[in-house]
Amino acid sequence: xxxxxxxxxxxxFILAFCSxxxxxxxxxxxxxxxxxxxxxxxxxxxxxxxGLGFGSIRSEKLTPSLNSLINIELxxxxxxxxxASYLYILYGLFNVNDFLQYVYNGFYTTAYINAAxxxxxxxxxxxxxxxxxxxxxxxxxxxxxxxxDAQKNSSANENIILSINYIGTLVGTLIFSFYLSSxxxxxxxxxxxAGINFLIVLYLFWHVKKIDxxxxxxxxxxxxxxIIIPPNKExxxxxYLKTTYSTDSYLSNKQMSLGQLFSNMKNIPPIKRIKxxxxxxxxxxxxxxxxxxxxxxxxxNTHFQxxxxxxxxxxxxMSHLPINLLGTTPKKVLILGGGDGLLLRxxxxxxxxxxxxxxxxxxxxxLCKDTPWIAKLNKGALDNNRVKRIIGDGFYYLRxxxxxxxxxxxxxxxxxNYNLVKLYxxxxxxxxxxxxxxxxxxxxxxxxxxxxxHLKPEFLYKPVLSRSFDSEDFLFNTILYNTFIxxxxxxxxxxxxxQEAFIILAEKDRELTFNFETFDHAKMxxxxxxxxxxxxxQEFPYAIDPAMANSLFKPTFLQALxx
Amino acid sequence: MQKNQYLKSNEIYIITIxxxxxxxxxxxxxxxxxxxxxxxxxxxxxxxIGLYIAALGLGSITYPLFIKQHSTKNLAxxxxxxxxxxxxxxxxxxxxxxxxxxxxSSIYLESINVFNHFYIILIGFLSGIELPFLMRLAKQSQGxxxxxxxxxxxxxxxxxxxxxxxxxxxxxxLFGIAASIAxxxxxxxxYLILKSKSYKISLLMVIQFIAYLLIIINSEKLSNYFIQxxxx
Numbered sequence: 101x102x103x104x105x106x107x108x109x110x111x112x113f114i115l116a117f118c119s120x121x122x123x124x125x126x127x128x129x130x131x132x133x134x135x136x137x138x139x140x141x142x143x144x145x146x147x148x149x150x151g152l153g154f155g156s157i158r159s160e161k162l163t164p165s166l167n168s169l170i171n172i173e174l175x176x177x178x179x180x181x182x183x184a185s186y187l188y189i190l191y192g193l194f195n196v197n198d199f200l201q202y203v204y205n206g207f208y209t210t211a212y213i214n215a216a217x218x219x220x221x222x223x224x225x226x227x228x229x230x231x232x233x234x235x236x237x238x239x240x241x242x243x244x245x246x247x248x249d250a251q252k253n254s255s256a257n258e259n260i261i262l263s264i265n266y267i268g269t270l271v272g273t274l275i276f277s278f279y280l281s282s283x284x285x286x287x288x289x290x291x292x293x294a295g296i297n298f299l300i301v302l303y304l305f306w307h308v309k310k311i312d313x314x315x316x317x318x319x320x321x322x323x324x325x326x327i328i329i330p331p332n333k334e335x336x337x338x339x340y341l342k343t344t345y346s347t348d349s350y351l352s353n354k355q356m357s358l359g360q361l362f363s364n365m366k367n368i369p370p371i372k373r374i375k376x377x378x379x380x381x382x383x384x385x386x387x388x389x390x391x392x393x394x395x396x397x398x399x400x401n402t403h404f405q406x407x408x409x410x411x412x413x414x415x416x417x418m419s420h421l422p423i424n425l426l427g428t429t430p431k432k433v434l435i436l437g438g439g440d441g442l443l444l445r446x447x448x449x450x451x452x453x454x455x456x457x458x459x460x461x462x463x464x465x466x467l468c469k470d471t472p473w474i475a476k477l478n479k480g481a482l483d484n485n486r487v488k489r490i491i492g493d494g495f496y497y498l499r500x501x502x503x504x505x506x507x508x509x510x511x512x513x514x515x516x517n518y519n520l521v522k523l524y525x526x527x528x529x530x531x532x533x534x535x536x537x538x539x540x541x542x543x544x545x546x547x548x549x550x551x552x553x554h555l556k557p558e559f560l561y562k563p564v565l566s567r568s569f570d571s572e573d574f575l576f577n578t579i580l581y582n583t584f585i586x587x588x589x590x591x592x593x594x595x596x597x598x599q600e601a602f603i604i605l606a607e608k609d610r611e612l613t614f615n616f617e618t619f620d621h622a623k624m625x626x627x628x629x630x631x632x633x634x635x636x637x638q639e640f641p642y643a644i645d646p647a648m649a650n651s652l653f654k655p656t657f658l659q660a661l662x663x
Numbered sequence: 664m665q666k667n668q669y670l671k672s673n674e675i676y677i678i679t680i681x682x683x684x685x686x687x688x689x690x691x692x693x694x695x696x697x698x699x700x701x702x703x704x705x706x707x708x709x710x711x712i713g714l715y716i717a718a719l720g721l722g723s724i725t726y727p728l729f730i731k732q733h734s735t736k737n738l739a740x741x742x743x744x745x746x747x748x749x750x751x752x753x754x755x756x757x758x759x760x761x762x763x764x765x766x767x768s769s770i771y772l773e774s775i776n777v778f779n780h781f782y783i784i785l786i787g788f789l790s791g792i793e794l795p796f797l798m799r800l801a802k803q804s805q806g807x808x809x810x811x812x813x814x815x816x817x818x819x820x821x822x823x824x825x826x827x828x829x830x831x832x833x834x835x836x837l838f839g840i841a842a843s844i845a846x847x848x849x850x851x852x853x854y855l856i857l858k859s860k861s862y863k864i865s866l867l868m869v870i871q872f873i874a875y876l877l878i879i880i881n882s883e884k885l886s887n888y889f890i891q892x893x894x895x
Contacts, residue, residue: 153817266720
């Protein structure tokens with residue numbers, strides 16, 4: 101059976117589609133497992149392009165034939181099949197290595213920190229090597245496709261294959277962005293795309309006369325991987341999740357051997373992972389330092405959101421404390437974020453408050469409504485009819501609204517990717533300020549750092565380094581302060597309760613009441629007198645520098661994000 | 664093809680890297696600007712890249728319809744157009760958004776979708792002409808490797824992909840970055856026009872060079888002004 105003369109045009113379209121999706125899978129997976137979108141997305145696309153370049157120039161040495169295309173596409177199918185799984189397992193192994201470093205070097209000693217830094221570099225090199233080779237093999241496609249197409253069509257224009265490749269790339273990015281990344285898990289996506297890639301190989305097999313040894317070897321490798329990898333998707337995911345979150349291993353016997361570590365991990369119950377349109381939500385139990393009962397922890401894209409053992413003081417410190425400090429009664433209240441309903445629970449304790457709640461991720465709200473233990477924790481706040489809920493982007497709501505609020509609470513995740521950095525810009529805070537009633541105030545949970553910055557482990561869900569205020573912290577504070585100043589806030593009052601920092605913002609200068617006896621202590625049982633007194637003497641050093649304000653058009657916050 | 668328009672191999676290689684880098688940078692800046700107007704950064708970036716790549720294809724395949732000669736002068740004109748539209752990209756997007764919000768608000772969403780995506784296609788289209796053009800110039804001059812030109816095109820893109828998010832975006836405002844890249848691009852256009860010995864157009868380039876230089880020097884002030892007036 102002869103191949104249709106336009107076969108290669110269709111094939112190149114499909115292959116281009118698969119290639120770009122491999123790159124997007126790698127970039128997105130790395131971004132999520134390391135919790136840093138901008139850095140990994142950029143590095144990955146750069147290395148992919150570099151690979152494309154090397155592949156395209158190497159292709160000149162290859163004789164254009166069906167066999168060479170089959171060879172290339174078999175390699176790509178193998179690499180594509182293992183792509184996301186390889187990253188998950190690699191990261192899991194690095195987490196294990198991290199634990200071993202802790203055991204041998206002592207937790208957070210200089211030796212440990214240096215080992216951690218070099219581990220990260222090794223991880224980056226090993227991860228991006230895969231990206232490079234996927235780009236490399238993809239780089240053969242255009243030159244090979246052009247030659248093979250020309251063999252069938254004498255009047256061929258070499259730009260036709262180039263354009264078809266471009267269009268296949270476009271379709272790939274659109275389908276990935278709008279469909280695959282929101283509906284399917286990356287692991288499944290990688291298996292499906294590798295499958296499509298392999299179907300092309302099968303089609304080409306049908307029309308080839310002789311199969312050489314290399315092709316047979318690669319075929320055997322591919323089939324073995326198909327038997328091993330997709331059926332173990334759950335195991336791969338759990339290995340990555342458990343090594344990322346397994347604080348139990350850190351906190352129990354320090355002298356644990358590798359074997360004991362693995363058997364401990366087996367005994368940990370499976371970590372629950374839910375994928376919504378916007379993020380991965382993980383739920384797991386962990387024995388927190390110095391606590392006897394296990395706490396349940398919820399994370400968003402591996403970033404800590406709340407833990408049952410300490411969320412009460414956090415939400416009380418964010419709601420009742422500032423309300424009492426400001427001496428206001430909440431009338432018209434807006435909450436941005438906080439899809440877990442915990443802040444809402446506190447604000448519902450004010451019967452006269454008219455509350456509007458804006459949350460981007462419906463999946464998060466539904467999860468916290470329908471999961472019994474979370475609904476119990478937030479006391480059904482998400483089902484309360486008093487609250488007007490809007491599912492949407494807080495940024496655009498504020499940009500377009502004419503409403504004025506007395507209190508605006510902002511409970512966003514920590515800004516570790518550009519979508520979130522947007523929510524800490526002076527443009528955003530200008531909209532926030534404009535939505536305030538004349539003596540209104542804003543309360544937000546912010547990563548501001550005070551001078552006496554000794555982190556005490558018992559309040560956190562995992563051990564951290566105790567360290568002093570340094571230049572990076574100063575940079576952070578400077579960016580935050582200048583962003584608020586540029587948005588037009590004259591009153592900026594940060595305060596820290598235990599290890600969590602919050603900021604009160606108002607357009608004009610305010611007097612706060614520190615008369616703690618008059619406070620409504622019944623509403624904040626988790627806060628002690630010590631906590632309340634401590635906020636009067638906190639210092640948050642920063643410098644005035646308008647150029648450091650975080651803007652949509654100059655996201656200075658990215659200077660302060662770590663890798 | 665006149666003999667005095669031959670470019671040396673080294674010149675073509677350097678020009679390839681630079682124009683490839685500039686083109687991708689214009690696209691990345693457009694993706695960034697669009698995410699400020701239309702929201703949802705991830706989709707914005709992916710759609711912009713995809714549409715840009717498709718427009719590259721369109722440009723590379725259709726340009727022989729209206730460009731008959733592969734001369735340095737024609738390449739210079741392409742670069743001039745690119746640096747003009749690319750450098751003003753963020754401002755144009757912002758300006759049109761302001762106009763649409765305030766004067767044609769009933770068709771706001773439709774009009775900004777058309778305008779913004781048209782702009783991406785325009786930049787992609789012009790950029791798409793560069794690579795095959797440079798490859799033809801390479802073939803015509805002493806017949807050296809077109810594969811090398813393709814490779815260097817990729818290298819230029821690689822540099823841009825790393826440079827923009829890590830070294831440019833967090834430190835300089837977007838309008839200033841666009842003007843700087845366009846300035847650099849204008850210099851390339853100027854160099855090409857000198858090589859082609861066709862001096863009339865060079866006046867336009869000098870004007871553009873000075874204009875972008877002024878924008879760069881005052882970029883912080885201008886940026887605040889544009890954001891205040893057009894965005895906030």
